[in-house]
Amino acid sequence: MSQHPAPKRICVSGSASEHDAVIDIGSVGLVQNGPWATREEAQIYKNVPKMPWAGYLPLFGCLGDFERIDVVEEQRAILMHVKSEESRINRIFESRRRLMEIDEQFTRWRNVGCQLCFATTGRPEPDHMVYDCTSWDSCERARAILNWLEKLALPRFSDKLGACSLCSQTNCPCGDIRVAYQMHTAESEEVKDHWKEMLESQRQPDGHCENKAVVRKTIAALCAYDDQVLGKMFAKKVSDEDGVDIGAENQVLFWFERQISFCGSSVLRLLFVFEMLVCAFDFRQKRQLEMQPHQQNNNEATGGASVESQQEPSKWGWDNEQELQDWTESLDWWVGKCSFCAGRGLDSPHINHTLRACKRGGAAQRKVRLGEAIHLEADLLLSKQAKPESLGLLA
Numbered sequence: 001m002s003q004h005p006a007p008k009r010i011c012v013s014g015s016a017s018e019h020d021a022v023i024d025i026g027s028v029g030l031v032q033n034g035p036w037a038t039r040e041e042a043q044i045y046k047n048v049p050k051m052p053w054a055g056y057l058p059l060f061g062c063l064g065d066f067e068r069i070d071v072v073e074e075q076r077a078i079l080m081h082v083k084s085e086e087s088r089i090n091r092i093f094e095s096r097r098r099l100m101e102i103d104e105q106f107t108r109w110r111n112v113g114c115q116l117c118f119a120t121t122g123r124p125e126p127d128h129m130v131y132d133c134t135s136w137d138s139c140e141r142a143r144a145i146l147n148w149l150e151k152l153a154l155p156r157f158s159d160k161l162g163a164c165s166l167c168s169q170t171n172c173p174c175g176d177i178r179v180a181y182q183m184h185t186a187e188s189e190e191v192k193d194h195w196k197e198m199l200e201s202q203r204q205p206d207g208h209c210e211n212k213a214v215v216r217k218t219i220a221a222l223c224a225y226d227d228q229v230l231g232k233m234f235a236k237k238v239s240d241e242d243g244v245d246i247g248a249e250n251q252v253l254f255w256f257e258r259q260i261s262f263c264g265s266s267v268l269r270l271l272f273v274f275e276m277l278v279c280a281f282d283f284r285q286k287r288q289l290e291m292q293p294h295q296q297n298n299n300e301a302t303g304g305a306s307v308e309s310q311q312e313p314s315k316w317g318w319d320n321e322q323e324l325q326d327w328t329e330s331l332d333w334w335v336g337k338c339s340f341c342a343g344r345g346l347d348s349p350h351i352n353h354t355l356r357a358c359k360r361g362g363a364a365q366r367k368v369r370l371g372e373a374i375h376l377e378a379d380l381l382l383s384k385q386a387k388p389e390s391l392g393l394l395a
Contacts, residue, residue, distance in 0.1 A: 034090055037255070049250075054249070079237060116225055154268055159265050215271065215274045233280060234273075234277065257269075336354060
């Protein structure tokens, strides 16, 4: 039996023989009035034969009969919060504002590096990715989920060339959307053909989109970490509310590959899964902190303070000697630290190197546009340990 059913068809009769009636996934149409299963879709899961997972059973986990009471209570609390949030944000589902803030989560989960390490520890790990992670018992499960997600038959575009199926309704234009914009605003046919060729020649399933990979890695990490606490929550929600048999890979596959009708176009259901799991993760993190009120942040444990904690704008001086002192202290603090890594939200020790020595992309940025000139000036300034007079601030 093939591990992954044909992406365009799913069997709906009582057995799985090749002579069974099948339904074309494309003929089912878009999911209407929200991201989760309609009655019509739920009915499909009642009729479809169940093809079990090969290997992990099931991949996303499920609550067992002998779970600890505190685990069950936590699952219930997370589900209640997720349902409450969904009720709030989906009150007017097809609103242009509905997906406008999700770009913040794209950036957040891209910048943490290994999403599995971040989910497990709450701290970024920029020096390896989920593919390479060997730090946790959940690493293999995370990679298994990620590999499975990468095999989904998802369309690159929604309704027209360049309209990314994940990002076109968000406030985060990905590479495909940016190329399409260049194509549509080109002033000559020659230039337009150049950008069109750039879109059509890209054969990777994601095309130029950077966000689809981030979404898949985040889903895999959040469904795998800490004994699959969120994976089990997700499995229970999809099973109880959408009627999906989590133990049947073909049903989970079909559920993941659906597209959601949104504002005259469509969006991948994958985006709403990402949104739901991030919401659940943030709630769980906050809940754990509230249950440990005496736990204090320890800067030494995390290797030092962040950029924000070193500077308190409300206490800065203005147009006086205190302002000069504040600028001097700020410049001193930045000596030996990488602004590229700090800009990605990293703390010490991950920023304790110069921009020139940065191996995460910072060194390359020094030569982008004015970057080289700016940092040459900064190097000169710091090397001279500039005094207020030399900065011209006392003129």
